[in-house]
Amino acid sequence: MLTTLMKYEFKAVGRLLLPLYGAWLIAAVMLGLSIGNSGNDGSVLFITLSSILYAGACISAVILTAIILIQRFYKNLLGSEGYLMFALPVSTGRHIANKVVSGAVWTCAGIIVAILSGLIIAVTIEGFTSVFENMDFIVSDIKYAVSREPSVLLVIPEFIIVMLAASASFCAKVYAAIAVGHQWGNHRVLGAILAYIGFGIVETTLGNLISMISDFGVIDFILDLLDSMHYMTQMHLSMLMAFFAVAVVAAIYWFICWILLDRKLNLE
Amino acid sequence: MSWTFKEGVPIYTQLIEQIKMHIARGEFSPGDQIPPVRDLAMDAGVNPNTMQRALAELEREGLLYSVRTSGRFVTEDKTKLDELQGLLAEKYIEDMFISLRKIGMNKEDIVAAVEQHAKGEK
Amino acid sequence: MYVLECNNLSKSYGSKRALERIDLQLGSGRILGLLGPNGSGKTTLIKLAEGLLQPTDGQILIGGKVPGVETKAQIAYLPDREFLPDYMTVEQLLRYYADFFQDFDMERAEMMLKNLNINKAQRMKKLSKGTKEKVQLILTMSRDAKIYILDEPIAGVDPAARDYILKTIISNYSPDSLVIICTHLIADIESVLDEVVFLKEGRVVLHRNADELREETGKNIDGLFREVFRC
Numbered sequence: 001m002l003t004t005l006m007k008y009e010f011k012a013v014g015r016l017l018l019p020l021y022g023a024w025l026i027a028a029v030m031l032g033l034s035i036g037n038s039g040n041d042g043s044v045l046f047i048t049l050s051s052i053l054y055a056g057a058c059i060s061a062v063i064l065t066a067i068i069l070i071q072r073f074y075k076n077l078l079g080s081e082g083y084l085m086f087a088l089p090v091s092t093g094r095h096i097a098n099k100v101v102s103g104a105v106w107t108c109a110g111i112i113v114a115i116l117s118g119l120i121i122a123v124t125i126e127g128f129t130s131v132f133e134n135m136d137f138i139v140s141d142i143k144y145a146v147s148r149e150p151s152v153l154l155v156i157p158e159f160i161i162v163m164l165a166a167s168a169s170f171c172a173k174v175y176a177a178i179a180v181g182h183q184w185g186n187h188r189v190l191g192a193i194l195a196y197i198g199f200g201i202v203e204t205t206l207g208n209l210i211s212m213i214s215d216f217g218v219i220d221f222i223l224d225l226l227d228s229m230h231y232m233t234q235m236h237l238s239m240l241m242a243f244f245a246v247a248v249v250a251a252i253y254w255f256i257c258w259i260l261l262d263r264k265l266n267l268e
Numbered sequence: 269m270s271w272t273f274k275e276g277v278p279i280y281t282q283l284i285e286q287i288k289m290h291i292a293r294g295e296f297s298p299g300d301q302i303p304p305v306r307d308l309a310m311d312a313g314v315n316p317n318t319m320q321r322a323l324a325e326l327e328r329e330g331l332l333y334s335v336r337t338s339g340r341f342v343t344e345d346k347t348k349l350d351e352l353q354g355l356l357a358e359k360y361i362e363d364m365f366i367s368l369r370k371i372g373m374n375k376e377d378i379v380a381a382v383e384q385h386a387k388g389e390k
Numbered sequence: 391m392y393v394l395e396c397n398n399l400s401k402s403y404g405s406k407r408a409l410e411r412i413d414l415q416l417g418s419g420r421i422l423g424l425l426g427p428n429g430s431g432k433t434t435l436i437k438l439a440e441g442l443l444q445p446t447d448g449q450i451l452i453g454g455k456v457p458g459v460e461t462k463a464q465i466a467y468l469p470d471r472e473f474l475p476d477y478m479t480v481e482q483l484l485r486y487y488a489d490f491f492q493d494f495d496m497e498r499a500e501m502m503l504k505n506l507n508i509n510k511a512q513r514m515k516k517l518s519k520g521t522k523e524k525v526q527l528i529l530t531m532s533r534d535a536k537i538y539i540l541d542e543p544i545a546g547v548d549p550a551a552r553d554y555i556l557k558t559i560i561s562n563y564s565p566d567s568l569v570i571i572c573t574h575l576i577a578d579i580e581s582v583l584d585e586v587v588f589l590k591e592g593r594v595v596l597h598r599n600a601d602e603l604r605e606e607t608g609k610n611i612d613g614l615f616r617e618v619f620r621c
Contacts, residue, residue, distance in 0.1 A: 275610040315600075
């Protein structure tokens, strides 16, 4: 059921976000072309226009991604569509998992499109060959590094996993804030914003508490432990620790969401 | 087929009466199979359980009979059908008497008027 | 075992009591009218059965089970509002229902759409209000559910649509399922009901067979309702 749920979720979000990301990439191509062909008479105007267009695409992509993901949670689960969603033979946990995974994947997709758009601008300005002319060089570097330290290849998937987990944790936090706000009858949006700020305060306080504890030598102990290890092990271990830290936070927000949607749900 | 319901009378008794009318009028002929409960209920716009109850009562009275697998049929028993006709005729006449008494006619007036009417019909 | 059972069921919203110690046992093969004015607790009771709310006290059981994933698979629920994603086409919604509900009968749904001349390729948002309601009803009634819960299915529809809705409910009748029609417009549906429950201020004030009630009181259900709920 989770896969069916996700299939429809991706269709629903993709329908809105894919054209947006497409437009973003097209704006990147136009900006690259306008800079690459500068020297003509109208070029300054063209560059200015395409810069504005690209900047607009960046900003609107970021803002709209956020709005769409929030809307998908709020309208789909807590609005009138909630009467359909919560009548499906699907557990509340799966509903939340669906939204969190979708939110995380689309956030990461946004980041990837952002990187891609930068790459496109570079390629269209300089041409493919000049950007990648040092390719052989890079490839041989990578080969050398891998031959000495094969586990370096793991860093990229590790990084992607941590990034996904961080996005998931962020989405869970936003959803939990919306769910808290929903409890507050007539001031749902205000409630959600206050809840989000409240979560931030709790996070900071807990963070301070942890660093206070670590004054008693916990952090020093961990650092000493890390120092005694091989540098690649250090790398993997810190990735793992980052992942766990983020996953614990995500789990807490997920649980808050679950309590509110399963036990305290009251659709309008 | 048309069905009408009055207020404050159980629907199943009204259904019994109206199905009897259908039979007497020949809309359901003797020996004919009648439609299944669900179709009759849909046609009348009533609950299938209520229709079932009405049909069961008609079966008990001998106006319908059911054959295990093929459904329900209208009786071919001449005496039952005559009896039904007689009953309905009695009811119409009674209604007529009530109406005509209201406009001040007595028994003799009514009988005379009926005879008069019967002559005119030919 | 009862299809739906409430034992000492209560629900409060904050300090406001919406349902007060409801005891109700409903069997299958019935078309039941859950009747009461606005604010009498009808929708709260339905939401509890659907698992959209949690009881404050007591319990509600569907086929002996507490509402959850398993019971939701057995209940076909028609809410009293537009609840379908409006960017989807009718055809996509059919597939959506078939994907999530194993008891969804695609053929039945397609036949009903055809009977009502509804274009499957249309998006929900392009349909008139009346057509949207018909699509919602078709999706709900095309399931082979144990319980059908229809919340105000005829409010705001024209007489022709009302007749169609009632005929659909009757034609879908099965001795294995329970149909609950929740409404305050009784005159239009009373001939379809064989059992009625009156809810007043969160309590069950009457639960009887419809024809017995007519026989005893010499009134129709609508008249009786007006009497019980006279302002």
